[in-house]
Structures are given as structure tokens and as C-alpha cells.
Amino acid sequence: MKGKALLDGKKPVWAVGTMSGTSLDGVDAAAILTDGETVTEFGPSAYRAYSDNERGALHAALGAWQGAPGVDAAAEIVEAAHRDLLLDLPGEMIGFHGQTLAHDPGGLGTHQAGDGAALAQALGRPVVWDFRSADVAAGGQGAPLAPAFHFALAKWIGARGPIVFLNLGGVGNLTWIDPTCPGPFEPGALLAFDTGPANAPLNDLMRTRRGGEMDKDSALALQGMVDDRVLSAYLANPFFKRVPPKSLDRDDFGALQEAVSELSDANAAATLTEAAVQGVLRAMDWCPRPPGRVLVTGGGRRNPLMMSRLGASLVCPVIPVEDVGLDGDMLEAQAFAFLAIRVARGLPTSGPGTTGVDQPICGGRVSLPHQR
Numbered sequence: 001m002k003g004k005a006l007l008d009g010k011k012p013v014w015a016v017g018t019m020s021g022t023s024l025d026g027v028d029a030a031a032i033l034t035d036g037e038t039v040t041e042f043g044p045s046a047y048r049a050y051s052d053n054e055r056g057a058l059h060a061a062l063g064a065w066q067g068a069p070g071v072d073a074a075a076e077i078v079e080a081a082h083r084d085l086l087l088d089l090p091g092e093m094i095g096f097h098g099q100t101l102a103h104d105p106g107g108l109g110t111h112q113a114g115d116g117a118a119l120a121q122a123l124g125r126p127v128v129w130d131f132r133s134a135d136v137a138a139g140g141q142g143a144p145l146a147p148a149f150h151f152a153l154a155k156w157i158g159a160r161g162p163i164v165f166l167n168l169g170g171v172g173n174l175t176w177i178d179p180t181c182p183g184p185f186e187p188g189a190l191l192a193f194d195t196g197p198a199n200a201p202l203n204d205l206m207r208t209r210r211g212g213e214m215d216k217d218s219a220l221a222l223q224g225m226v227d228d229r230v231l232s233a234y235l236a237n238p239f240f241k242r243v244p245p246k247s248l249d250r251d252d253f254g255a256l257q258e259a260v261s262e263l264s265d266a267n268a269a270a271t272l273t274e275a276a277v278q279g280v281l282r283a284m285d286w287c288p289r290p291p292g293r294v295l296v297t298g299g300g301r302r303n304p305l306m307m308s309r310l311g312a313s314l315v316c317p318v319i320p321v322e323d324v325g326l327d328g329d330m331l332e333a334q335a336f337a338f339l340a341i342r343v344a345r346g347l348p349t350s351g352p353g354t355t356g357v358d359q360p361i362c363g364g365r366v367s368l369p370h371q372r
């Protein structure tokens with residue numbers, strides 16, 4: 001269904017957005033009151049962790065496309081987690097991202113597991129979903145999509161000059177913003193792209209070698225030394241020279257994972273942490289003008305080594321988004337609530353500066369309850 005029919009006028013609406021991110025830790029859900037252009041109010045949020053079994057099944061389905069073995073099971077895990085989580089959260093509309101299993105914008109497309117139409121039926125509320133496919137079909141990267149929300153947040157915090165939002169999730173992505181532009185898709189307002197792997201390779205290392213979930217508080221990396229040979233080989237990847245916008249699949253840097261396999265646990269963790277940092281530093285070189293601040297969101301802002309290395313390497317302050325009154329655990333979920341309202345109003349969700357698509361485009365499908 002066309003989004004435009006769903007919401008007329010500019011009255012702010014409560015929407016709930018969800019994100020099941022590339023770290024595979026669980027599902028975040030957060031409500032915001034918005035007209036899709038400005039944020040009026042932040043609402044309640046909730047988190048549902050995946051169990052070890054669920055995470056294992058999702059992990060096993062990574063890289064799989066529709067119809068492949070394991071994909072239906074993965075989709076059911078994602079939908080069940082959302083049914084649990086969303087029952088108690090208010091919101092007239094849901095922005096459902098799903099779980100990215102595979103992302104190949106120049107080739108096979110992009111694949112988020114989870115059926116928004118089934119969720120709309122189960123929850124009795126309209127669900128906006130499949131946010132990335134239309135952008136990819138139009139020649140865009142299909143990611144990142146949070147930048148339109150980052151732009152609204154830059155206005156919300158009263159930024160007067162260029163700033164950067166840096167998301168350190170499973171994959172890293174940054175958004176450079178000129179908040180003096182009237183809208184997110186005016187030429188020059190945004191430049192956004194993925195920076196490289198962030199927490200995903202570290203999480204995988206901890207899972208396979210230590211049976212853990214993450215390198216909590218950089219405990220392991222702090223005991224190790226960066227392997228310069230592995231790091232240089234990683235940084236020679238042509239991805240870093242590619243002009244943005246550009247996006248990544250979670251496991252695009254498999255060679256890095258392989259290269260650290262010969263290192264000790266601690267040296268591997270130190271090297272993967274530094275690889276995430278170096279990806280961001282390379283990315284910062286693409287900023288059209290130096291930002292006044294880098295506002296960090298996503299779980300990596302809790303990684304003390306990653307944060308101190310970034311802080312020591314960049315000339316501007318690098319601070320968690322909490323320092324400007326935002327919630328770094330829920331920011332991406334909030335983004336998909338915001339994007340849902342944009343879709344419902346027929347507003348663009350991506351543009352040349354964010355996904356490289358030729359013209360701003362409104363992605364996302366709307367499914368109403370009782371209408372499959």
C-alpha cells in the first residue's frame with residue numbers, strides 16, 4: 001500500500017520503531033512523537049535479548065536470501081521477539097526494521113528477515129517495513145537510513161554548525177550533518193555511509209574463542225597488542241578508498257576475521273578494536289567540513305578502549321549521545337519510528353548524500369492489520 005494514504009496533515013503521531021541489529025544481541029523498541037520532520041517527544045522503550053539458541057539460529061542464517069534453508073526459522077525468531085516486545089508499547093504505528101541477513105546492494109539486493117504484514121495482523125496496528133529494498137532497486141546502497149533522523153536530532157539539540165553522529169553497532173556508520181540546511185535531503189545537508197566493521201568481529205571472536213557475548217569494557221583487548229601487519233592488510237581494502245555513500249554487509253570483512261585467527265585472544269581483540277577505530281578515522285577524512293563534535297551512539301560507546309582511541313585521534317570532542325540528552329541504546333529504534341511516519345506521509349527516507357540514490361526516495365512498505 002502507498003504510504004501517503006495513511007497519514008494526512010502534519011499532526012505529530014506516536015510511533016514505535018524497532019531495530020534488530022547486526023550485533024545480533026536482541027531487539028530494541030522505542031516510541032517517539034513526531035511528524036516525521038521534527039521530534040516532539042521521546043517515549044518509553046524496551047529491549048528483548050535473543051537467547052543463545054535464537055542468536056545461534058540467526059547467526060547460522062547470516063548471508064542467506066529469501067527461500068534459503070534457515071531463513072523462515074530466523075524470520076519466526078525475529079517476529080516472535082517483536083510480538084513479545086511490542087504488546088506493551090504504545091504507538092499508533094510501528095516501524096519494523098527486521099534482521100538484516102544479507103546485504104549486497106550492487107548485486108543480489110538486501111534482505112531483512114521478518115514479515116511486517118504478519119506482524120501487523122498479530123499486533124492489530126499498521127506496520128511500516130522493508131525500508132531498504134526500494135532504495136536498492138533505485139540504484140542506492142539501501143543503507144544507512146538513520147541519517148534523516150540524525151538530521152532531526154541535530155536540530156533538536158540546537159546544533160549550529162556541522163556535527164557527526166557515529167553509530168558503533170555491529171557495523172559502524174557515520175552521518176555528517178550541516179544543520180543550517182532547511183531539510184535533510186537538500187543538497188549538502190547530509191553525507192552518510194558505513195565506516196567498517198565495529199563490534200561484530202569482536203563479538204564473533206568472543207563467541208568462538210571464549211564462549212562470551214562481547215569484550216565487555218574492553219577487558220580482553222586492553223591486555224593485548226595491536227598486530228600492525230594484520231591491521232595494514234585490513235586497511236589496504238579498497239572499501240576505504242571508495243567515495244561515499246557506501247555500505248557494508250555484516251561479514252564483508254571475512255579476511256580480517258581470518259587474519260586474526262593466528263593471533264592470541266588478547267592480541268586479536270586489540271587488533272579488531274583498533275580496526276574499528278581506524279575505519280572511523282578513515283571515514284572522518286570524507287567529511288565535507290570538520291565537525292564540531294562527534295556524537296557516538298550504539299553499543300561501541302560503552303567500549304572504553306574504542307572511545308579513548310577515537311578521542312585521542314580526532315581533534316574535536318568525541319562524546320556519547322547521552323551528553324546531549326539522547327539515548328544511545330535506543331537511537332536506531334527511534335530512527336525507524338521516525339522513518340515510519342515519514343513513509344506514512346510520503347516523505348523521502350534516503351537521498352544522494354545518504355545512500356547514493358539519484359534522487360530522494362521514499363522507501364518502506366505499509367501493511368495494515370487484517371489486510372495481507
Ligand SMILES: Nc1ncnc2c1ncn2[C@@H]1O[C@H](COP(=O)(O)OP(=O)(O)OP(=O)(O)O)[C@@H](O)[C@H]1O
Pocket residue numbers: 019020021022023024025167168169170171172199200202203213214215216217218297298299300302303304332
Ligand atoms: N560494556 C561494553 N563493552 C564493550 N562493548 C560493548 C559494551 N556494551 C555493548 N557493547 C558492544 O555493543 C554491541 C551492541 O551494540 P548495538 O546494540 O549498537 O548493536 P546493533 O544495534 O546490533 O548494531 P547495528 O547498529 O550494526 O545494527 C554489543 O554486542 C557489544 O559488542
Ligand SMILES: CC(=O)N[C@H]1[C@@H]2OC[C@@H](O2)[C@@H](O)[C@@H]1O[C@H](C)C(=O)O
Pocket residue numbers: 021022100103110142143144145146147167169170171172173194247248332
Ligand atoms: C544493511 C543494514 O542493515 N545496515 C545496517 C548495519 O548496521 C549499521 C550499519 O550497517 C548501517 O548501515 C545499517 O543500520 C543503520 C540503522 C542505518 O540504516 O542507519
